[in-house]
Amino acid sequence: xxxxxxxxxxxxxxxxxxxxxxxxxxxxxxxxxxxxxxxxxxxxxxxxxxxxxxxxxxxxxxxxxxxxxxxxxxxxxxxxxxxxxxxxxxxxxxxxxxxxxxxxxxxxxxxxxxxxxxxxxxxxxxxxxxxxxxxxxxxx
Amino acid sequence: xxxxxxxxxxxxxxxxxxxxxxxxxxxxxxxxxxxxxxxxxxxxxxxxxxxxxxxxxxxxxxxxxxxxxxxxxxxxxxxxxxxxxxxxxxxxxxxxxxxxxxxxxxxxxxxxxxxxxxxxxxxxxxxxxxxxxxxxx
Numbered sequence: 001x002x003x004x005x006x007x008x009x010x011x012x013x014x015x016x017x018x019x020x021x022x023x024x025x026x027x028x029x030x031x032x033x034x035x036x037x038x039x040x041x042x043x044x045x046x047x048x049x050x051x052x053x054x055x056x057x058x059x060x061x062x063x064x065x066x067x068x069x070x071x072x073x074x075x076x077x078x079x080x081x082x083x084x085x086x087x088x089x090x091x092x093x094x095x096x097x098x099x100x101x102x103x104x105x106x107x108x109x110x111x112x113x114x115x116x117x118x119x120x121x122x123x124x125x126x127x128x129x130x131x132x133x134x135x136x137x138x139x140x
Numbered sequence: 141x142x143x144x145x146x147x148x149x150x151x152x153x154x155x156x157x158x159x160x161x162x163x164x165x166x167x168x169x170x171x172x173x174x175x176x177x178x179x180x181x182x183x184x185x186x187x188x189x190x191x192x193x194x195x196x197x198x199x200x201x202x203x204x205x206x207x208x209x210x211x212x213x214x215x216x217x218x219x220x221x222x223x224x225x226x227x228x229x230x231x232x233x234x235x236x237x238x239x240x241x242x243x244x245x246x247x248x249x250x251x252x253x254x255x256x257x258x259x260x261x262x263x264x265x266x267x268x269x270x271x272x273x274x275x276x277x
Contacts (some may be wrong), residue, residue: 022171029167030199031158032206041205044198060188061176067222087148089184105246 001090002014002059002100002125006056010085011049018042021085038074043117046106056102060129064101065122074108080116082108087120100125143214147226148250153239156207160195162231168199195229200264205252208239208268216270219248223266227257234258239268247272 012062018038026042044066074080088103106119165179174196177184182192201223208218228234239253248271255264 026171026202029164029171030202030206031164032202037209039205040209041198041202044201045174047173060178063225065222065224066197066201067220069220070218073217086187106263124200 002054002102006051006054006086007089007104008086010056010083011051013081013083014046014049015079015081016046016048018076018080020073020076023076036076038076040068040070043074043106043108043119044068044121046080046082046108046119047084049082049127051084051086051104051119054086056123056125058128060126061102061123062126063121064124065120067120069118071117072110074116078116079111080108081111082106144212144249144270147241147244149241149244151188151241153241153251153253154205154211156203156237158235158237160199160229160231160233160235162193163251165193165195165199165231172196173197174198182264190228190230192230195231196221197225197264200225200229200235200255203235204237204239204255204264204268205237205264208251208253208270212270215273217273219269219271221268223253223264225256225264227261227263229255229257229263235263242267273276 009134023038023042024034027039032039084104084106086102087105090101092099101124103120103122108116110116169175169180178190179190179193179196185193235255235257239251239254241249242252243250248269251268253266253268254262256262
């Protein structure tokens with residue numbers, strides 16, 4: 001269950017090397033030019049690193065906000081260690097009734113331990129993902 | 141040619157046009173690891189109350205990122221990018237990414253950025269901070 005109890009939980013660190021083929025595939029799929037530069041939103045796809053007791057795949061979610069701060073350039077060949085952390089869970093009452101929001105922050109560091117980027121995503125949690133054909137009441 | 145440091149408050153950024161389609165949503169799922177079926181399957185998306193498959197937020201954001209990097213070239217560095225996803229982006233729409241200079245400082249531009257669909261609905265709004273690269277001596 002998603003509640004304030006999960007605030008502060010974090011994943012184990014995930015270490016990746018940014019390979020040219022990963023970046024090229026990202027650019028191709030996004031339909032943006034690839035010139036051996038890492039597109040700024042590439043770090044927004046760093047989603048490995050499960051957080052104990054938090055399986056968002058069980059839920060229908062909508063991405064409502066994303067904030068990325070860059071402390072250092074990210075280049076092909078760089079090694080990055082990132083950690084994902086639940087930084088907030090809060091409720092709002094809206095037209096769909098009670099809405100639960102969850103904020104997940106991904107922080108990346110270089111091998112010297114210096115911050116490279118911080119990426120914060122806010123998701124609206126709509127409820128458990130339907131196994132049957134029950135309408136979920138999502139609206140665009 | 142207009143340089144980054146020539147931009148003043150209210151100057152528009154070059155616009156980027158994007159025509160999303162469901163094949164692209166599926167390709168992007170592969171690279172982003174987001175396999176939420178509302179991006180991949182029209183029928184599932186309709187059961188969820190949508191009119192059809194919708195774009196991943198991160199894919200729409202990538203278009204804005206491309207708009208900014210095309211504009212900055214080698215002259216600037218993106219320091220922050222913040223967006224709010226306000227409406228769904230659907231396959232088949234004509235999407236326009238745009239922005240303007242909201243504020244300037246000695247070494248940075250603060251930009252308001254937005255994405256609208258062909259019904260002139262704002263689907264995303266946000267801001268970006270760009271600093272000027274100093275040529276290496």
